[in-house]
Amino acid sequence: MNHPTRTRDFSIRWGTEDLDFHLPPRVHVDEVRPAVAASIKAIDDEKERELVVTRITKELAAGTGSTRGLSGHSLPSRGITLDKAKSIIVVSDDNTRVTPVKTLLPPIITMAKQSAKPISIIVAGGSHRHMTRDEKRAKFGAAIVDEIPVLDHEWADESTMVNFGKARCGSNGDGSHDYDIKLSRVACEPGTFVIGLGNIVPHRVCGFSGGYKILLPGLTCQATMNEIHYASARFTSERILGVVRNPVRDAINEIGIYRPIDFLVNTVLDGASRIVSLCLGDPVAAQFEGAGVARAIYGVQVGTPADIVIADAVPEHVDWWLCAKAACNCKTFVKPGGHLVLLAPCTEGWSPAHEGILLEHGYHAPAVIDAMVAGGQIPRDHLLEASHLAHVGEVLTHCHVHIISDTLDKKIIGKQGFDIVRSRDFQALVDDLVRDTHHDHDSHDDHASNSLAPPRVTIVRRGSEILPLPSLS
Structure with a gap:
């Protein structure tokens, strides 16, 4: 039988x-799978929005912009603070990322209104296609898109860029090349307070996402994007993926010498896409701290x-x-x-x-x-x-x-x-x-x-x- x-x-x-x-x-x-709230304490759903609003509002009010990098040397800031800024630009990722921007944006927009400063959003999609209007409404919220300009990054049009000169990605002897540091002019206008949004996860190109990655490669031109990505190909995945400090991340962070992010808003999510950590303020230190949290969540033996x-x-x-x-x-x-x-x-x-x-x-x-x-x-x-x-x-x-x-x-x-x-x-x-x-x-x-x-x-x-x-x- x-x-x-x-x-x-x-x-x-x-x-x-x-x-x-x-x-x-x-x-x-x-x-x-990544850890979830059962093994890592996540922010309760009903308290998430209130806690995010409170923390971002408090930190923005006290924020002073970029001051010091992780390596110990100062990252020159233009000295701009929110109260002295003429306008605010929020640099956000696109709909290929799971950053909970609908939760992060409201306190930023509220503060902009209270300070009577114009605010806009630019989508730092790198070489990704532009989002449709419906996709923007789904990503940022219909009310926000209807009220606030949401700009596209024209990565293939170098006339929209500011050229800060030459930089070198990687250390001597590894085949690295000098390349132009170019960023979208929208984020480089004098008197603009730049807020960088993003989410921190393991990343093959630079170890972990987040921090200055929203600018480089998010708001760069093709040539700059080429060099920063290809630098990672000179290393095996084990040398870069999930490594908090690595040569490519160091090169990305150097963009702060030319155009600092004045205030960083990064999240770390658990395996159920709930906010576990809110990383605010200095774009290097906050990202470094968040990468450690992300390693604990996404790392599996x-x-x-x-x-x-x-x-x-x-x-x-x-x-x-x-x-x-x-x-x-x-x-x-x-x-x-x-x-x-x-x-x-x-x-x-x-x-x-x-x-x-x-x-x-x-x-x-x-x-x-x-x-x-x-x-x-x-x-x-x-x-x-x-x-x-x-x-x-x-x-x-x-x-x-x-x-x-x-x-x-x-x-x-x-x-x-x-x-x-x-x-x-x-x-x-x-x-x-x-x-x-x-x-x-x-x-x-x-x-x-x-x-x-x-x-x-x-x-x-x-x-x-x-x-x-x-x-x-």
């Missing part, structure tokens, strides 16, 4: 919906790398340019030669702004990309894309990558080394990988005890934010 095989049922986020799947009982399963990792790309899902964060973050959870199954809908395609360059040059190991840049095959005008190619190429040389998407072209993207799988075939892919991994154990292990070892599967939640930490052993 045949008995039905018992399975364990799971679901995982795929864009705006959940996909169900199951695994056989013999599979060893680990689940990792890797343990034994898995044969198969099934990960969502939350909170990203729009295109591969963004969802690739999850691939970079989850690489360490996968054993060499293993499989990463990434649920990345990519509803807007591979990358609306960069797809042609990415597909032309292709994904390769970082050393190969670096040689292509040095040899001129990839022009320096496309270092931003080269950094992405190197970051993801590092993942592809480590493991097989399967992307669950109903929109990506299987043939075109398949040529880049990815396996594109439709959502309807997600379970079949999982079944095949579990079966084949089990066969690999059977066929390659000489010892009977090892031949019975079941596949190891790790399920990663919020893959675009998770931070793999080295084992303590």
Whole structure:
């Protein structure tokens, strides 16, 4: 008599919906995710708005602008305080980020009205496409967008920039280059009080987001953006991702020499997107403190790398340019030669702004990309894309990558080394990988005890934010 095989049922986020799947009982399963309020004390929902309003209002009233950097040397401030400012510009991230700006903005706007100073918002989206008006209303609140100017950053138009001269990203001997420091003129007008909004999470380019990253690369031109991103490609992910102090973060913080953020408003959220920490004031010190909190929330000990990792790309899902964060973050959870199954809908395609360059040059190991840049095959005008190619190429040389998407072209993207799988075939892919991994154990292990070892599967939640930490052993 045949008995039905018992399975364990799971679901995982795929864009705006959940996909169900199951695994056989013999599979060893680990689940990792950022900490939530049960393990880290979060601000109670009903008190969150009141506490945020009180703290921002109090700190803004007492704020004195940028004064001292973490390294101990002074970051020159123009000496502007809110009471002496002619106007206020709020520099905010776009709808690809989960910063709770609807909660953060009201006390800032109230103070601007009370002080009779004009206020506007500029979206520091870097090379991202502009948000639509409906997207702005959803991000900032309909009433705010209807009342206050919300400006777009024209990253490709250098006539809208102020050039502060040359800087060098990285230390001597690492192939670094001098590059122009250019920032949006909107944030550099004399008498403007600059407030930087953002959220702090692990980030492959600079260790953690937040702080001066809202200006660099958020409000820079293509050339500046190219250099700061490509600097990160000279280091493995383990040297940058989740490292609070690193060469790229130091270079980003140097922007404060040229255009200080007068007041920083950064949040740290838990795994349920609730505010855990509110980091205010000095843009270097506050971000540094917040990065430590974020490390505690998003950091997960890797343990034994898995044969198969099934990960969502939350909170990203729009295109591969963004969802690739999850691939970079989850690489360490996968054993060499293993499989990463990434649920990345990519509803807007591979990358609306960069797809042609990415597909032309292709994904390769970082050393190969670096040689292509040095040899001129990839022009320096496309270092931003080269950094992405190197970051993801590092993942592809480590493991097989399967992307669950109903929109990506299987043939075109398949040529880049990815396996594109439709959502309807997600379970079949999982079944095949579990079966084949089990066969690999059977066929390659000489010892009977090892031949019975079941596949190891790790399920990663919020893959675009998770931070793999080295084992303590």
